[in-house]
Structure formats: structure tokens, C-alpha cells
């Protein structure tokens with residue numbers, strides 16, 4: 001990846017995150033098999049692949065929620081595969097989940113504040129005093145995340161009162177209020193309409209321009225072409241292609257992964 | 268006022284120790300830890316502080332402090348042993364712990380007074396001190412229901428995986444639940460034996476779990492306010508119901524069943540729902556009847572992914588079309 005990617009020239013530096021020969025097996029199921037990838041600073045990386053190809057499992061492995069069967073994980077060049085899942089936030093890794101996971105008893109503001117709470121307790125930053133912890137306060141990071149995701153006016157609502165697309169925006173806001181160094185998004189726009197997707201794509205590109213490294217899983221090919229700088233394609237747990245979005249969607253293996261599966265189903 | 272206090276002193280004391288016991292069960296539940304170990308800790312607190320007063324001649328408050336500390340440490344050890352269990356299995360293990368404490372009390376010979384228990388625990392610990400300690404403890408629990416602590420406890424209970432991704436050490440929170448439960452249970456037992464001057468095996472049995480759960484279920488399991496409501500109702504209700512004699516148990520049972528079925532978050536939950544509902548109405552009025560604050564585009568429910576497990580042929584075709592397009596550009 002030392003070459004020029006699209007119109008963004010990439011210098012070979014230490015990747016933010018690196019996975020080496022990572023495998024995750026569930027009993028006999030090889031959900032992820034020998035995946036090696038590098039996430040470079042300041043780029044939006046995408047993963048495409050048919051359903052069940054291991055995209056979410058790979059994100060689970062990277063965030064330590066899913067135990068590795070084999071392989072190595074490095075953050076800033078340091079191996080981290082032994083740490084607790086809860087230590088990932090301290091490294092500056094934020095994620096969203098494929099399903100909406102908001103806390104039903106907290107309103108939008110408090111749900112987002114959970115992300116800023118994590119930032120506040122990260123080891124690299126000064127710890128808040130006990131009085132700050134008890135005071136129900138709104139961090140600037142939360143106000144910022146609310147503004148950037150267009151959630152102004154929704155702060156006092158509870159998740160059950162929101163449309164699906166708005167719930168997803170709250171999830172994105174929670175993740176970015178962590179002020180992360182690496183943002184992992186598992187189908188963040190599933191259930192959104194076209195214009196909402198375009199807004200999220202815009203937001204992610206803005207964050208990239210501010211230097212945030214991202215990994216985005218999406219099924220919407222147009223969105224991936226519009227948003228990503230670099231794309232990985234998976235099938236049956238393995239990486240089958242990587243490169244610029246345009247190159248990857250043209251790749252015969254990728255075409256076959258999408259079309260071939262359907263063909264087999266009909267056979 | 269004074270007359271009321273004097274004639275109802277026993278009930279006031281029972282309300283206070285019942286409240287702290289209810290909190291000993293409620294705090295872990297609020298963190299998603301199905302532990303009833305607080306009842307066993309009550310036994311530890313009651314017996315240990317009584318023994319310290321009778322055998323060591325300790326002053327009441329000091330005996331209570333020691334008992335709370337010991338109960339908290341035992342809570343921690345129990346937690347380390349079983350915190351990996353979940354749901355029903357965890358509940359059963361903690362009930363077993365409570366039963367073990369009862370068995371020790373009955374078989375403790377002279378030390379625990381066997382089936383008669385211990386009596387004549389006379390100290391200068393007053394009901395006023397009991398009240399002050401209870402207020403202090405309730406205040407501390409109330410603080411854990413505010414701000415950052417509240418959010419994190421909610422996350423640990425409702426979605427441990429999400430909590431971990433937000434940097435919350437779920438294991439540590441679960442252990443803290445055991446320790447706090449131990450300390451609160453020990454305090455409830457210690458205070459009660461000091462003002463009642465006696466403790467026996469029948470006072471610490473399975474009935475304690477039932478009593479505490481009843482208070483929480485009817486009062487409300489998500490807030491200290493629910494515990495207060497429950498403790499007041501179920502300390503005073505039997506007294507009120509005594510008028511109707513033998514039907515007392517039945518009425519009692521019906522109240523609990525109705526609350527469990529129709530008020531899943533207890534009486535306090537009703538208040539919470541009412542405030543939420545009023546807030547919604549106020550917001551609606553502010554936004555002129557529109558349910559949504561901004562001109563938010565209609566969102567569609569998640570269409571395909573979960574149901575149709577492969578991209579359709581059309582979508583596959585889309586990949587090819589994109590490829591062609593990007594070749595052009």
C-alpha cells in the first residue's frame with residue numbers, strides 16, 4: 001500500500017492496526033481464515049462480502065470480543081491480542097455493532113455520553129475528579145457528536161421513540177464521541193434511506209479528512225465506492241481481493257462471490 | 268409525634284433494616300447480577316456483631332463496623348468464586364450461600380446459641396444512629412444512580428458486550444456488586460441485632476430473600492426510591508392487615524402477584540413512566556404537535572440483510588454495473 005491510492009498518495013508508515021494471519025473458528029465453522037490486513041492512518045477502509053463471509057466476526061476479533069483461534073493483532077505496531085475487550089477503548093478504538101444497541105432507559109444524550117465517558121477514562125488522558133463523575137454533565141464531545149450526526153432536538157428522546165435510521169445515527173454519535181483513533185463501523189447505514197446514507201458518507205469523509213482511520217462494513221456498493229479509499233473483499237472467511245474500491249468491485253473473484261453464490265442456490 | 272414514635276418503634280426499626288436489606292439485594296440486581304447473597308450477609312452481620320458485643324465486649328457501632336467489613340470481604344470471596352455464573356445458576360449458588368449461613372448459625376453450638384440464637388445484646392446503639400446510618404447508605408446508593416455511574420451501571424446490566432466496547436470493565440463491576448451487597452447485608456443485620464438485642468436462626472432464613480424480593484418487586488427494582496416504597500409498604504402492611512385476621516396472607520399474596528404481573532418495574536416504575544409520558548407531551552407541544560424535532564427523512568426499517576441472506580441477482584448485477592462505471596471514470 002505504499003503506492004498512490006486514487007488521488008491520495010500514501011506514505012508507508014506504521015499502520016494504525018494490523019492483523020496477521022487471523023483465524024476465528026466456531027467449532028467446525030471457519031468464520032475467519034488467515035486474514036492479513038493493514039489499516040493505514042487517515043484512510044477509510046471498507047470490507048465487502050456476501051452475508052456470512054466473516055466481516056462482523058473479523059471486527060469482533062479485532063476488538064477482542066471474539067477470541068482468536070490463531071493469528072496476531074497489532075495496534076501502532078504493538079501486539080495487543082492478550083488484552084481485555086474493555087481495554088480497547090483505552091487504545092482509542094471505537095466501534096458500532098451490526099444491530100442497534102442503545103440502552104433503553106437512557107435518553108439520546110445519555111446514550112451518546114457513554115462514549116464520552118469512555119474517552120474521559122482512557123489511560124492516556126487526565127482522569128476526571130470524583131465530583132465530575134457524579135455531576136450529570138454534558139461533555140463538549142457529546143454536543144459535537146450530536147451536531148455532526150444531525151441529532152439536535154432529539155437529545156431528550158428515548159431510543160424506543162426514534163425511527164430506525166435515527167437510532168443508528170445515535171450509535172454513530174456514541175462512537176465518535178469517544179474521540180477515537182480508529183473507528184469500526186458494522187453496517188452503520190443499514191435501514192437508512194438514500195439521503196441519510198449520503199449524509200453519513202459525508203460525515204465519515206469529513207472525519208477522515210480530520211485524520212481518523214476507519215473500517216467500514218457495508219452492503220451498499222455505491223456507498224462503498226463513494227466513501228472508501230481502500231477496500232477488502234471477503235468470501236467464506238478469507239480475503240479474496242483488496243485495493244481501490246473500483247478495482248475490487250471489478251475483480252472476477254468478487255463478482256463470482258456475489259453472483260456465484262446465488263447461482264449455487266438456484267442449482 | 269412522640270407517642271407515634273414510641274408505639275411504633277419496632278416497626279420503624281424494621282423499616283430501616285428492611286430497607287438496607289432490600290438495597291443489598293437490589294444493588295446487584297440493578298447491575299444485572301442475580302445474587303441473593305445479601306440475605307446471607309445479613310446473617311453474617313447480625314451474628315458476628317452480636318458475638319463481638321457479647322464475647323469481646325465491643326461497643327455496638329464498632330461491632331457493626333467490623334461485621335460490615337467481614338461481610339464485604341466474604342462477599343468479595345463469594346464473588347470471585349461464582350461471578351462467572353449467570354442468571355438462574357448464579358441465583359441458585361447465592362441461595363445456597365444463604366442456606367449455608369443458616370446451617371452454620373444452627374450448628375454453631377455456644378458461639379451462635381444454636382437453635383435459640385443469641386440474646387441480651389445490649390449496647391448504646393440507638394435508633395437515631397440507625398436512622399442516620401441508613402440515610403447515609405441510601406445517599407451513597409442514590410449517588411450511584413446518577414450521572415456517569417448510572418450510565419455505566421445501565422450498560423453493564425443491559426448489554427455487557429457493549430459496555431466492554433465502551434471501556435467498562437464488566438468483571439470489576441460485577442465483583443463490586445458482590446462486595447456492596449455483602450456490606451449492605453452485613454449492615455442491615457448488624458443494626459437490627461443492636462436495636463432488637465436478639466437474633467435467632469429463624470430471623471435469617473429463606474424468608475429474608477422473600478421479604479427483600481417482595482419489597483423490590485412491588486416498590487421498584489431500578490431505584491433506591493423503589494426500595495424505600497417497598498420497605499415501607501411491607502413493614503407496615505402486615506400490621507394494617509392484621510385487622511382482617513386470617514385473610515391477611517391471601518391479601519398479601521395477591522398484592523405481590525398483581526404487582527409482579529402488572530407493574531414490572533414496581534410502583535416507582537409507574538412514576539417514572541408518568542414523567543416520561545409528561546416529557547413527551549411537553550416536547551410535542553413545543554414542536555407544535557410534530558413528533559419529530561427536525562424535518563427528519565422517513566427511515567425505512569432494515570430491509571434485507573437479516574432476512575435474505577444473499578445479495579439478489581439484481582444487486583450482484585449492481586456490482587458489475589458499478590465496476591463498468593468506475594472503469595469509465
Ligand SMILES: Nc1ncnc2c1ncn2[C@@H]1O[C@H](COP(=O)(O)OP(=O)(O)OP(=O)(O)O)[C@@H](O)[C@H]1O
Pocket residue numbers: 026029030031049050051052053054055056057058098572
Ligand atoms: N458466535 C458464533 N457461533 C457460531 N458461528 C458463528 C458465530 N458468529 C458467527 N458465526 C458464523 O460465522 C460466519 C460468519 O459470520 P459473520 O456474522 O461474521 O458474517 P458477516 O460477513 O458479518 O455477514 P452479514 O453480512 O450477514 O453480517 C457465519 O457462517 C456465521 O454463521
Ligand SMILES: [Mg+2]
Pocket residue numbers: 055056057098186
Ligand atoms: Mg455482519
